[in-house]
Amino acid sequence: MATTINLDEHLLIGGSWIDATGGARFDVTDPATGNKVGSMPNGTEADVKAAIDAAAAALPGWRSTPAIQRARILRKAADLMRERAEEIATAMTSEQGKALAEAKGEVEYAASFFEWFAGEAERVYGEVVPPMNTNNRVLVLRQPVGVVAAITPWNFPAAMMTRKLGPAMAAGCTSVVKPASATPLTAALVLRCIEDAGAPAGVVNLVTSRDAGMVANTIFTDGRVKKISFTGSTEIGKDLIRASAEQVKRLSLELGGHAPYIIFDDADLDEAVEGLIASKYRNAGQTCVCANRAFVQRGVYDAFLAKLTAKVDAMKVGHGLAEGTVIGPLIDSRAVDKADEHVQDAVAKGAKLVTGGVRLTDGEFANGSFYAPTILDGVTKEMDIFYEETFGPVAGLTVFDTEDEVIELANDSIYGLASYFHTKDYARLMRVAERLEYGIVGANAGIISAANVPFGGVKQSGYGREGGSVGIDEYLDVKYVLMGGVGTV
Numbered sequence: 414m415a416t417t418i419n420l421d422e423h424l425l426i427g428g429s430w431i432d433a434t435g436g437a438r439f440d441v442t443d444p445a446t447g448n449k450v451g452s453m454p455n456g457t458e459a460d461v462k463a464a465i466d467a468a469a470a471a472l473p474g475w476r477s478t479p480a481i482q483r484a485r486i487l488r489k490a491a492d493l494m495r496e497r498a499e500e501i502a503t504a505m506t507s508e509q510g511k512a513l514a515e516a517k518g519e520v521e522y523a524a525s526f527f528e529w530f531a532g533e534a535e536r537v538y539g540e541v542v543p544p545m546n547t548n549n550r551v552l553v554l555r556q557p558v559g560v561v562a563a564i565t566p567w568n569f570p571a572a573m574m575t576r577k578l579g580p581a582m583a584a585g586c587t588s589v590v591k592p593a594s595a596t597p598l599t600a601a602l603v604l605r606c607i608e609d610a611g612a613p614a615g616v617v618n619l620v621t622s623r624d625a626g627m628v629a630n631t632i633f634t635d636g637r638v639k640k641i642s643f644t645g646s647t648e649i650g651k652d653l654i655r656a657s658a659e660q661v662k663r664l665s666l667e668l669g670g671h672a673p674y675i676i677f678d679d680a681d682l683d684e685a686v687e688g689l690i691a692s693k694y695r696n697a698g699q700t701c702v703c704a705n706r707a708f709v710q711r712g713v714y715d716a717f718l719a720k721l722t723a724k725v726d727a728m729k730v731g732h733g734l735a736e737g738t739v740i741g742p743l744i745d746s747r748a749v750d751k752a753d754e755h756v757q758d759a760v761a762k763g764a765k766l767v768t769g770g771v772r773l774t775d776g777e778f779a780n781g782s783f784y785a786p787t788i789l790d791g792v793t794k795e796m797d798i799f800y801e802e803t804f805g806p807v808a809g810l811t812v813f814d815t816e817d818e819v820i821e822l823a824n825d826s827i828y829g830l831a832s833y834f835h836t837k838d839y840a841r842l843m844r845v846a847e848r849l850e851y852g853i854v855g856a857n858a859g860i861i862s863a864a865n866v867p868f869g870g871v872k873q874s875g876y877g878r879e880g881g882s883v884g885i886d887e888y889l890d891v892k893y894v895l896m897g898g899v900g901t902v
């Protein structure tokens with residue numbers, strides 16, 4: 414097995430890698446072993462303010478840097494991430510737990526946002542609008558919003574950050590980043606790529622802290638920060654909506670999900686099994702787009718369950734750096750508790766445990782946060798798992814008979830991020846895609862994330878879109894300019 418890292422990183426403020434004011438640090442641990450893998454400065458209010466100072470000072474120079482030059486820096490940052498993929502992925506697995514192959518995949522995915530938004534930087538076009546009065550001329554400009562704050566989660570420590578920094582940098586904004594305190598080392602390594610790619614001092618700043626509330630409060634009460642982009646839980650997202658009211662700050666919110674995964678009778682069952690596995694068990698079930706409820710039509714239910722069980726039983730659980738590992742640890746013991754609570758609740762209310770359903774605590778698992786990949790048969794609306802995001806490797810199956818019935822079941826959620834279904838009937842494909850109340854629909858596909866598509870949710874999954882041609886709009890203000898007295902031609 415490759416060895417975990419031991420990395421003591423720093424804050425990045427105004428181009429300098431520094432310690433926190435007062436010098437306090439916090440440990441970063443490996444969720445597979447509980448061992449320390451590094452440390453980060455425990456940033457203070459003074460550090461957050463210094464980071465905002467640096468971003469504000471860098472703004473005039475960065476927003477007036479030609480877009481083509483900003484794009485070059487983004488492309489170079491993507492190249493550096495790829496060159497350093499092994500190092501970044503090893504750090505990610507060490508602090509987050511995901512299997513190394515998945516971590517490498519995330520580094521590539523994260524780099525692709527820099528590349529995509531390098532292209533978008535060069536296409537921030539305005540408009541010339543035909544005037545109502547022919548003596549006038551009307552222009553529409555798209556300008557950077559200014560200083561941006563990005564708050565990111567631990568489950569995709571690189572990609573959730575580049576999905577914000579890419580468009581922010583492309584648009585001409587400067588940023589302060591606050592990564593999750595469980596996974597700050599990956600964040601530091603990605604920011605080193607941006608810096609080494611030639612981003613001027615202060616264009617991106619990194620503040621880590623164990624006191625996320627303090628960081629948020631400092632950001633929300635500073636008038637120089639014009640926009641906050643947050644990816645994390647719906648609960649914290651709601652707090653941020655309330656906090657944004659005081660200064661009417663712009664927000665983008667990528668919050669929780671609770672994806673339905675529907676398999677119709679006419680689906681290609683092998684493809685559907687592969688799709689559900691990719692969606693459900695990736696990152697040990699800790700993604701916002703993970704399937705959390707699988708609805709299988711009665712005619713194929715037993716066959717689907719048998720195929721799925723065979724695949725899940727073959728999954729190797731272990732340290733993410735160990736050869737062949739598919740399922741790594743969960744992020745911490747609370748995450749294991751939640752997965753187990755969902756399983757126990759479902760079983761108590763009548764679901765059948767097909768496989769898994771246990772904490773793994775023996776031998777190599779003794780000091781880690783491991784939960785066996787699990788399948789529940791016969792999930793109903795009475796069970797917590799039907800309505801709550803599990804964020805663990807637990808698939809719950811529910812049988813259905815008709816299209817109308819499954820649409821109603823699938824839409825019965827406060828969340829609206831990702832949804833999936835499998836069918837070979839093209840008319841149904843269009844109908845179901847239109848009727849699912851979700852921001853993302855995967856039809857005959859279990860992996861839906863990419864830099865070139867608009868990613869985001871409806872309902873309590875948040876608002877705003879990241880990626881795609883609209884992703885940069887979140888970092889631009891639209892301004893209309895009326896030029897009177899020009900005359901007619």
Ligand code: NAP
Nearest residue numbers: 565566567592593594625629645646649667668669670701
């Ligand atoms: P979280 O607890 O909400 O944390 C997310 C970030 O917010 C972390 O940086 C965290 O810092 C910070 N934070 C904590 N308390 C805060 C506060 N009072 N004010 C401001 N920021 C605060 O979420 P998580 O457990 O890390 O991530 C899992 C959640 O994210 C799931 O619900 C998942 O569905 C969602 N998610 C959504 C998407 C999407 O694109 N829609 C993508 C990935 C994940 P600390 O780490 O220091 O506490």
